[in-house]
Amino acid sequence: MVAMLNRVLRRIKPTSSDMQRLERVVTQVMNKVRRVARSRKVKTEPMLVGSAARGTWLRSERELDIFLLFDPEMPRAELERQGLAIAREVAGPSGREHYAEHPYVRMEFEGFQVDLVPCYRIDDPRKLKSAVDRTPHHQRYVQQRLTPQLADQVLLTKQFLRGIGVYGAEARIQGFSGYLSELLVIHYGSFQQLVENAARWKPGIVIDIERVYPSEAEPRVLFERQPLVVVDPVDPKRNVAAAVSMRSFAIFVLACREFLKEPREQFFFPNSPPSLTQASLLNQLKRRGTTLCCLWFRHNDLPEDVIYPQLRKTERSISNEVVQAGFEILRSDVWADSRNAAVLVELSISRLPPVQIRPGPQIPVDATDFLREYSGSRRRLAGPYVDEAGRVVCEVRRVETDGVRCLKRVISEHRGFGKHVAESIEAGRYRLLVGREITKAMRNRSFREFLADYLDKRLPWYR
Amino acid sequence: MVAMLNRVLRRIKPTSSDMQRLERVVTQVMNKVRRVARSRKVKTEPMLVGSAARGTWLRSERELDIFLLFDPEMPRAELERQGLAIAREVAGPSGREHYAEHPYVRMEFEGFQVDLVPCYRIDDPRKLKSAVDRTPHHQRYVQQRLTPQLADQVLLTKQFLRGIGVYGAEARIQGFSGYLSELLVIHYGSFQQLVENAARWKPGIVIDIERVYPSEAEPRVLFERQPLVVVDPVDPKRNVAAAVSMRSFAIFVLACREFLKEPREQFFFPNSPPSLTQASLLNQLKRRGTTLCCLWFRHNDLPEDVIYPQLRKTERSISNEVVQAGFEILRSDVWADSRNAAVLVELSISRLPPVQIRPGPQIPVDATDFLREYSGSRRRLAGPYVDEAGRVVCEVRRVETDGVRCLKRVISEHRGFGKHVAESIEAGRYRLLVGREITKAMRNRSFREFLADYLDKRLPWYR
Structure with missing residues (x-):
């Protein structure tokens, strides 16, 4: 298995030239942010977050997240106005405004898709003003714990999730985010450990890395009906795996079981469906x-x-x-x-045939209304009669x-x-x-x- | 309502000439039984039971039950042999042997269908040897309680049940027997009282005329899942309404409700379905x-x-x-x-279309066998995949x-x-x-x- 995982790793881990290219892009965008902010006399600091900042960036990934940190004293409307203005100027004509919980700007830059996201710089994560303010804290939490070895394990995990079709928290996928992959690797210690454990997951499983909750009872209630609960170490009221649907959860568990039985590279690099004429x-x-x-x-x-x-x-x-x-x-x-x-x-x-059963109330429930409606109806074909279960039934002409x-x-x-x-x-x-x-x-x-x-x-x- | 019920009664109650005819038939058959028994030197006594004996006989009914009572000391095999021999001789060529719990002979006689049923004469109903021995006790119980007025109410009840299609405990009908109709009238006091009460029956209702059981708990368990329980006053371990199906029960309750809203003779004398060409x-x-x-x-x-x-x-x-x-x-x-x-x-x-869904196990249930069976099957059209509920699914070619x-x-x-x-x-x-x-x-x-x-x-x- 180790040899195979190393083979996979060689295919997905960015080379030094990939890294140089990434760093160049990041430096250029961050400098541009600083320059625009200065010229507009706005106090803000750009921060690279996400996989690119943590060494958990897959070679094939082309997304970058740069956050614009603002002073928490600034009013929300002001932050959005200033933040977007800077982002738009940085982005130029390729910029398009998007909206998650708050607005941000997405730009194309040297083959990368860069999201410029204004947010507050808040030191105490318990005092977050909105969801985007949480990201810098995620950044710090992961950075402190991810050794280069663990980062490689994250790469394997992400590629595995991508290969089986459940990588990404977006609505189209309803799967596992990058941050979730990182937390799972931090928690279990390696890709293989994660796979071995996940093979035994049951829907409703709670993973509480920092042991914030004394038992599973509270998060079970808090995150009811979510198949996978991973308590956010930065904000325990949040389930990092909230986007994971039952379908994605089941696919992951199944893939882990099958992978353990027969570890094949196909899990990471599946074949495409045959093309359709x-x-x-x-x-x-x-x-x-x-x-x-x-x-x-x-x-x-x-x-x-x-x-x-x-x-x-x-x-x-x-x-x-x-x-x-x-x-x-x-x-x-x-x-x-x-x-x-x-x-x-x-x-x-x-x-469907033109006749249709219309089930009515079951005795002892009152059937007066049902009988009035159907016994003289022009749509009636048979009935009212009583079926084996004691239910009053009519057969009527079907409309469609x-x-x-x-x-x-x-x-x-x-x-x-x-x-x-x-x-x-x-x-x-x-x-x-x-x-x-x-x-x-x-x-x-x-x-x-x-x-x-x-x-x-x-x-x-x-x- | 009273006038209408009287009209119905006039149509269903036997006239004096009906009664004379009945009595003539009964006398002839009973005398023949006595004669044959004497000639065979067998000690037995014929007894007229059922509706004819109780004045609850509908004019249109053409069935008579005559029981041949034997000494309880006689062995079962002997009773059956002697009883059937007499019955066969009485019946002549029209006689046909039937079998309920025990054998009996059915004969045609002057337009009547007469059942000749050998049984034991047992004084204490708690010491019955078989189900047929119970009938003479039913006979005595009902006779002691049925005034001529109540007998008329039974006639109305039986005709009502017949009209709505649930009269008779036989397998074809799964409805209300004559004895059950009699008990219900004895219990509620009149046809109208019965109808008013039955309109409020719920499945599982227990009617314990002699209050044999201190509460409904015991008969509820004893006669579980029977929609109507009428404890037999002669044998409390028996439900007189055991034959009544949920369907018949519901039809009766529904008919009672509808009859109370609009008491029409149609309930007693419904129209026939249109003839079919x-x-x-x-x-x-x-x-x-x-x-x-x-x-x-x-x-x-x-x-x-x-x-x-x-x-x-x-x-x-x-x-x-x-x-x-x-x-x-x-x-x-x-x-x-x-x-x-x-x-x-x-x-x-x-x-049905040639493609068919084969649902497999739902995660976390093990899907190994399912996957092995279908993933390589020649019947496979699509799958295995995982549906929204986390269930592994295949699509296969349908056989039929x-x-x-x-x-x-x-x-x-x-x-x-x-x-x-x-x-x-x-x-x-x-x-x-x-x-x-x-x-x-x-x-x-x-x-x-x-x-x-x-x-x-x-x-x-x-x-």
Whole structure:
């Protein structure tokens, strides 16, 4: 196993020329921040945070976080105004404003994506003014504990998480952040120790590195229904693993178990799904025999972390309503790039007979209203009668017998859809592609890859 | 209400000429029993029991029960031999042997169906030798308490139960016996009182007329999961309402509530379902859009109480397996006459796509076996992957996509079918009629009526 891990490490660890390039970029941006601040007569200090600052930076990563630290006496509005002004000037025309809990600016610089994030410089982490103020404290906590050996273990961990598809706390992934990876390695001591322990994790597990809580009882309540709880050493009220979904949690645990049985490099570097042609899509649809539907629409350049939760909300609403109407969904998924988005819904049962059971109250519950509603209804086909369980039942004419038509109605009503999704639908900026029509969306390469992955969906290390 | 009940009573109460006819039949049969016993030198005494003996006999009823009482010293085998010999001689060529807990002879006599039942004459009901010995005690208990006024109330109760379709403890009905109707009237004092009380019954209600048990706790445990418990005053270990199914219970409670709101004669004398022609069957099938299937077979003259439980068992087995395979059943039912039987299964979903979800274990449960089975399987279409709930899932090629073909397989395997049903299938004495093929069975009038009722199924008072 050690030889293999070393092989992996050689592929992912930045070389000295990588490091030099990174340092050059960092120095240039930090100097520019200082220069702009001086010229605007604003007191602020740039600080490099994140993996680049801790030696836990993967060679393939191209993201940098530079925080602009302000005096805590400055009012919030003032900080945001000044901070953004400096960041915008530093960024120049490539800068785009983003918004997490607070606004920040994202710029492209020599092949790197650099986030410039204004925040308060607060010494006591218990007195944080907002979530971004916490990051410098994370920085210090990790830096004090990460030896170069441990940093390598973090690199392995991050690449493993990436390989199995659960690296990143963003809405699209709902997985493990870099900081979380670092804490797990600090806690368990090595990648292998982490894997051996995680193979035995159960949902609801609590990891409290600094033993802030006397028992698991309190964090269990505090972070109820979160599959993984890693108490933030810097802010014990926060779960560092809050973004980790049950799905990502389960994939990680499963991957750890399988990796221990057979440690293969594929866990770190999985194969891609086979590329998808129009012909192979049609062939797959035929083999599956389902009705694959794709709600396709444009969005106005919304950030991933905004559009993905809305797509998932839309996916849930559609599912609920379509299943409520009696149809069956085999699987569904969502996708977005910077301009387009899609909700994929695969109907396994898309045709229903015109008769439908309407279950009423079970004796001894009063059935008066039910009987009044259905006994004389024009939709009645049979009933009211009583079934084996003592439930009053009617059989009525079904309104919708066609799943695609039902889907069209649900979309046109767009109840409970994400806000921007609903807006696109109201504006008519959408199409519902059914079956072979989906080939039309395949010109979009990212969507085509998403679709290839959807149709040949499997755990990456099984590819 | 009183006027209406009197109108009903006039229609159902035997006239004096009905009574004379009945008495003549009873006298003739009893005398014949005495004569045959004397000639065979057997000491036995005939006793008229049941409704005819208690004045709770509906004009339309044509059943008589005559018990042959034997000395309790006589051995069981001797009693059965002597009793049956006498009964057979009395019955002549129309006699047919039947079997409840013990054998008895059923004969046709002047338009009546007379059961001749040998049993022991036991004075202390706590020392009964078998279930049939209990009947003479029921007879005495009811006779001592039923005034002519109460007897009329029993007639109303029985006709009400018959009208709503739950009169009779036999397997086909699973409803209220005559003795149970009598006890309920004795307990509540009148038909109307019974209806008012039953409208508020909840499943699990205990009626203990003689207050044998200090509380409901003991009978609740003793008669667990029986919706209605009426403690037998003659034998407190017995629930007189043991045959009453949840369905029959619920129909009765519902009918009582609806009757109180609007007391109509229809509850006593419901309309028949419209008669069914071949054309109207086809029309109904089209309107429902389901796949109606009928397993039709011959049985060798099995009594109703034998064939019905077997048909229900078969119905349950078929349902379980077909639903297990992914199809959906809207409704099913069973039917039998003296020679033929049918299990009706109505598929609402009879076509499934070739792809099927195979759910595996949910993390943290071990998934090794599941992954081994499916990851390399030739039936695999997608997966293994992990769903939102943290469950490992595969998508595989479905073996059966056609519901009727599935039904054919289930029938040919006949696992868990009733014994005689399975025998008929093994002997090839069956057909599976699908959709319009069912018209072939419509020459059988009883089946045609059953089918009419099935297709226009509703509570009788709603017809």
